Amino acid sequence: MTDVNSHNVAFVREDQLPQLPPPLAASGLVKWLRENLFSSIPYSILTLAALYAVYSILAGVLPWLLNGVWTTDNIRECRDVLDGATGGCFSVLTDRWSQLLFGIAYPNDQYWRPTLAFVLLFVAAAPVLFNTMPRALFIVTGLYPFLAFWLIWGGSIAIPIMALVGFIVGYLVYSRFVADSFAMGFIGGVVAALVTWWIGGFVTASMEGVLALETVPSRDMGGFMLNMILGVVCVSLSLPLGIVLALGRQSSMPIIKWICVVFIEFIRGVPLITLLFVANVVLAYFLPPGTNFDLILRVIIMITMFSAAYIAEVIRGGLAALPRGQYEAGDSLGLDYAQSMRLIILPQALKISIPGIVNVAVGLFKDTTLVSVISMFDLVGMIRGPILASTDWNGVYWELWAFAAFLFFIVCYGISQYSQWLERQLATDHR
Amino acid sequence: MTTITDPPRGAFRLSMLINDTRYRSYTFQFIALLILIAMMAFLGMNLVRNLAAAGLNISYDFLGQPAGYDLNQRLVEYTSQSSHWTAAVVGILNTLLVAFMACVTATIFGVIAGVLRLSKNWLVSKLMAVYVEAFRNVPVLIWIIIISTIVTTLPQPRAFRGETPDAEMLFGAFAATNRGVYTPAPVWGPGSLIVVLTFLASIVGIVMFRRYATKQLYDHGRDIKTFLPSLAIFFVPTLIMFFIMGRPVTLDYPALTGFNFQGGLQIQRPLIALWLALSIYTGAFIAENVRAGIQAVSTGQTEAASSLGLRPGRVMNLVVLPQALRVIIPPLISQFLNITKNSSLAIAVGYADITATLGGITLNQTGRAIECVLLLMLFYLVISLGISAVMNVYNRSISLRER
Numbered sequence: 001m002t003d004v005n006s007h008n009v010a011f012v013r014e015d016q017l018p019q020l021p022p023p024l025a026a027s028g029l030v031k032w033l034r035e036n037l038f039s040s041i042p043y044s045i046l047t048l049a050a051l052y053a054v055y056s057i058l059a060g061v062l063p064w065l066l067n068g069v070w071t072t073d074n075i076r077e078c079r080d081v082l083d084g085a086t087g088g089c090f091s092v093l094t095d096r097w098s099q100l101l102f103g104i105a106y107p108n109d110q111y112w113r114p115t116l117a118f119v120l121l122f123v124a125a126a127p128v129l130f131n132t133m134p135r136a137l138f139i140v141t142g143l144y145p146f147l148a149f150w151l152i153w154g155g156s157i158a159i160p161i162m163a164l165v166g167f168i169v170g171y172l173v174y175s176r177f178v179a180d181s182f183a184m185g186f187i188g189g190v191v192a193a194l195v196t197w198w199i200g201g202f203v204t205a206s207m208e209g210v211l212a213l214e215t216v217p218s219r220d221m222g223g224f225m226l227n228m229i230l231g232v233v234c235v236s237l238s239l240p241l242g243i244v245l246a247l248g249r250q251s252s253m254p255i256i257k258w259i260c261v262v263f264i265e266f267i268r269g270v271p272l273i274t275l276l277f278v279a280n281v282v283l284a285y286f287l288p289p290g291t292n293f294d295l296i297l298r299v300i301i302m303i304t305m306f307s308a309a310y311i312a313e314v315i316r317g318g319l320a321a322l323p324r325g326q327y328e329a330g331d332s333l334g335l336d337y338a339q340s341m342r343l344i345i346l347p348q349a350l351k352i353s354i355p356g357i358v359n360v361a362v363g364l365f366k367d368t369t370l371v372s373v374i375s376m377f378d379l380v381g382m383i384r385g386p387i388l389a390s391t392d393w394n395g396v397y398w399e400l401w402a403f404a405a406f407l408f409f410i411v412c413y414g415i416s417q418y419s420q421w422l423e424r425q426l427a428t429d430h431r
Numbered sequence: 432m433t434t435i436t437d438p439p440r441g442a443f444r445l446s447m448l449i450n451d452t453r454y455r456s457y458t459f460q461f462i463a464l465l466i467l468i469a470m471m472a473f474l475g476m477n478l479v480r481n482l483a484a485a486g487l488n489i490s491y492d493f494l495g496q497p498a499g500y501d502l503n504q505r506l507v508e509y510t511s512q513s514s515h516w517t518a519a520v521v522g523i524l525n526t527l528l529v530a531f532m533a534c535v536t537a538t539i540f541g542v543i544a545g546v547l548r549l550s551k552n553w554l555v556s557k558l559m560a561v562y563v564e565a566f567r568n569v570p571v572l573i574w575i576i577i578i579s580t581i582v583t584t585l586p587q588p589r590a591f592r593g594e595t596p597d598a599e600m601l602f603g604a605f606a607a608t609n610r611g612v613y614t615p616a617p618v619w620g621p622g623s624l625i626v627v628l629t630f631l632a633s634i635v636g637i638v639m640f641r642r643y644a645t646k647q648l649y650d651h652g653r654d655i656k657t658f659l660p661s662l663a664i665f666f667v668p669t670l671i672m673f674f675i676m677g678r679p680v681t682l683d684y685p686a687l688t689g690f691n692f693q694g695g696l697q698i699q700r701p702l703i704a705l706w707l708a709l710s711i712y713t714g715a716f717i718a719e720n721v722r723a724g725i726q727a728v729s730t731g732q733t734e735a736a737s738s739l740g741l742r743p744g745r746v747m748n749l750v751v752l753p754q755a756l757r758v759i760i761p762p763l764i765s766q767f768l769n770i771t772k773n774s775s776l777a778i779a780v781g782y783a784d785i786t787a788t789l790g791g792i793t794l795n796q797t798g799r800a801i802e803c804v805l806l807l808m809l810f811y812l813v814i815s816l817g818i819s820a821v822m823n824v825y826n827r828s829i830s831l832r833e834r
Contacts, residue, residue, distance in 0.1 A: 035551075036551065036552065036553035036554075037552060037553060037554055039551065039552075043551075043552050046550075046552055046555055047552055047554055047555065050552075050554045050555050050558050051554065053558065054554075054558065252456070253456045253459060253460045253463075254460070255460040255463055255464055256459065256460060256463050259463065259467060265816075266812065268815070269811060269812040269815035269816060270772070270807075270808045270811045270812055270815070271772035271773070271775040271786075271811055272772075273775045273776065273778070273786055273790075274775070274786070274790065274804060274807050274808050274811060277790055277794075277800075277804050277807070278804055281794070281800035281804065282800050282801050282804050284481070285477070285478050285481045285482065285800075285801060286474045286477050286478055286481075287477055287481075288477050289477070289480055289481055289484055362568070366568075366569070366570035366571070367570070369570040369572045369573065370572060370776070372572070372779075373572075373776075373778055373779065380570075380572055380573060380576070384576070397580045398580075401573060401576060401577045401580065404573050405569045405573050405574075405577070408568065408569050408570055408573065409565065409568045409569050412567075412568035412569070413564060413568045416567075416568065
């Protein structure tokens with residue numbers, strides 16, 4: 001190649017020119033602006049409109065946020081401090097911080113208990129959420145429900161321990177018999193657990209003072225803590241129920257199938273509020289005379305049923321998405337129904353349904369605010385009731401609602417980001 | 432080849448009900464039925480005993496008694512002397528009204544936000560992402576309350592008074608106040624029926640004209656422009672008939688008299704708040720559905736359409752949208768259902784929907800908890816099943832016919 005140009009001609013350049021930088025309009029910030037914001041006249045107009053929208057939002061919010069007052073005791077002092085200037089009275093948050101988080105009636109000196117339970121929740125949830133966590137942490141997950149119950153409600157530690165013992169005995173009996181048949185193991189386990197609890201009832205009665213924390217009745221729960229309790233408890237309880245309902249709906253036995261279909265469609269057809277009305281005013285009529293469930297338990301029952309129906313539909317989608325070959329493979333290995341479901345079908349179906357389940361969980365957590373309608377004092381109930389009605393803070397709407405929205409946003413956005421991360425992690429096969 | 436023989440057919444033994452898979456399902460179903468009946472009987476007996484203990488009975492007589500409370504937003508004739516049943520009907524109509532309005536606007540918001548989120552304009556797409564995430568991750572109840580609070584900060588009616596008022600009416604016809612929005616109301620004079628009928632007829636005409644144009648395109652390859660003729664059919668006959676009949680339809684403008692507006696059509700504050708909140712909130716969800724639907728159409732489809740020489744607008748209308756709609760419609764249906772169910776949160780802003788009338792005031796006044804809640808659930812169930820039935824029919828009509 002070099003020979004071609006080797007006649008020393010004057011107009012042929014011998015060395016290559018250094019590369020020039022791209023023109024100013026096609027590089028760096030200008031290029032990015034041209035391509036992303038001002039590529040055509042309609043886009044430029046759109047950009048200017050969006051800029052104006054951003055400006056007007058920021059111009060409204062920023063002075064209010066930055067000029068906020070955080071240290072006064074009531075709204076009049078706050079307005080005196082502001083003296084006509086724009087600014088938020090965020091001191092309502094500092095003044096009523098514990099009420100917003102724990103409600104009105106939770107004993108002040110016991111706030112460490114729900115806080116500890118909240119922190120432990122992350123430890124207990126970690127092995128479920130992240131595969132890379134040490135498996136030993138699952139012990140914490142197993143112990144957590146009993147520990148959290150003891151921490152939040154108080155009372156003797158004997159009660160949660162007996163409940164735990166019942167589960168352990170039930171599981172031991174189950175694993176002893178499950179090799180013979182799943183039904184045998186299951187029934188044996190349930191019977192053993194019930195017997196243990198029955199005996200345990202006498203034991204706990206005699207051990208009332210052992211490691212007793214101050215008892216806090218359910219009606220004293222409130223604030224964001226109540227939202228968290230309802231959300232966590234109902235999602236965890238509704239998952240097994242949802243699996244059972246989904247399997248029942250897929251069943252070939254007509255009676256079982258129709259029971260599940262009617263249950264699911266009925267629950268999904270009515271709004272949660274009507275179910276909460278049921279919990280509030282109707283459910284008591286259907287319980288044996290003299291029983292007195294407290295409201296929080298009735299609400300947990302109804303919300304669990306509600307979310308179980310939705311989770312059942314998500315899992316049904318997962319079951320339907322599995323190829324028939326998987327079911328047939330299970331049959332051809334000679335596994336019975338319980339075995340093939342446990343070992344082959346459900347692990348795959350649940351994996352497919354995880355994003356949907358997380359969506360239901362986020363929706364459910366948001367819906368726990370609805371309990372304020374039946375006059376329970378969750379975060380929204382606290383704000384609408386005791387705080388806005390008090391003479392100290394009557395009229396501080398924006399700060400309180402922005403705070404509530406912010407709390408929910410953090411939790412829900414966090415969960416949905418986790419779900420998207422998990423989807424990317426699980427998307428390793430079928431490529 | 433080996434021949435497969437049937438399993439030996441012995442006589443039926445009782446143990447086969449548990450051990451033989453052919454009969455086991457009967458056992459399970461029998462047990463399930465027994466448990467169900469036992470549970471029903473348990474609950475029913477508890478109910479009877481509890482009602483007897485409280486001296487109550489199940490009766491729907493209260494529906495005929497006068498309600499004794501007032502409702503501000505109503506579509507049918509209602510006074511405080513009307514029966515509880517009439518109050519419930521007012522509530523039902525209000526629920527349907529706000530659900531319908533919110534479905535329409537939520538779809539509009541959702542489609543706009545979903546399309547803009549896919550825009551190549553960085554700022555706009557980020558802005559839409561913020562909107563979607565902010566509304567999807569905060570409870571609808573909080574949004575309803577926040578938007579209701581925003582509506583209360585609108586000027587009071589008396590701010591519109593005086594020589595230099597603090598607030599002004601839009602075009603002299605619309606007034607947004609903290610009591611609601613006032614708009615002109617149509618007054619139907621004699622002969623207006625003919626104008627309305629003409630209008631309906633011209634809409635039918637547009638549909639038929641478009642069908643004809645499509646048929647021409649498919650059968651003869653003739654491309655008839657439809658936009659301008661449709662516009663003409665939409666306006667011209669109705670306007671001509673309007674003037675022939677001597678302008679029978681007039682507008683009643685709201686006017687400020689004393690401390691409040693008189694005349695016109697008042698859309699009350701709770702309705703505005705609930706409507707806006709539901710449509711903005713659900714709009715964020717619909718935006719995500721729309722985005723997913725458009726992204727589900729592979730770029731190969733767009734490229735193939737462009738290589739056939741179709742212009743961008745036609746690529747969207749003829750190739751991308753019909754395929755995206757198939758993905759969008761099913762989640763859209765469940766969003767409409769969600770709007771209907773979420774409209775029950777009207778109780779938080781004082782809008783007189785069915786939950787607030789039947790499930791709220793009527794329940795508290797009469798103490799008929801079981802009957803009220805049962806009727807309430809029945810209503811929502813009928814609505815939900817109705818909407819999903821109608822939408823499923825529509826969904827089936829546009830779904831892909833696989834061979």
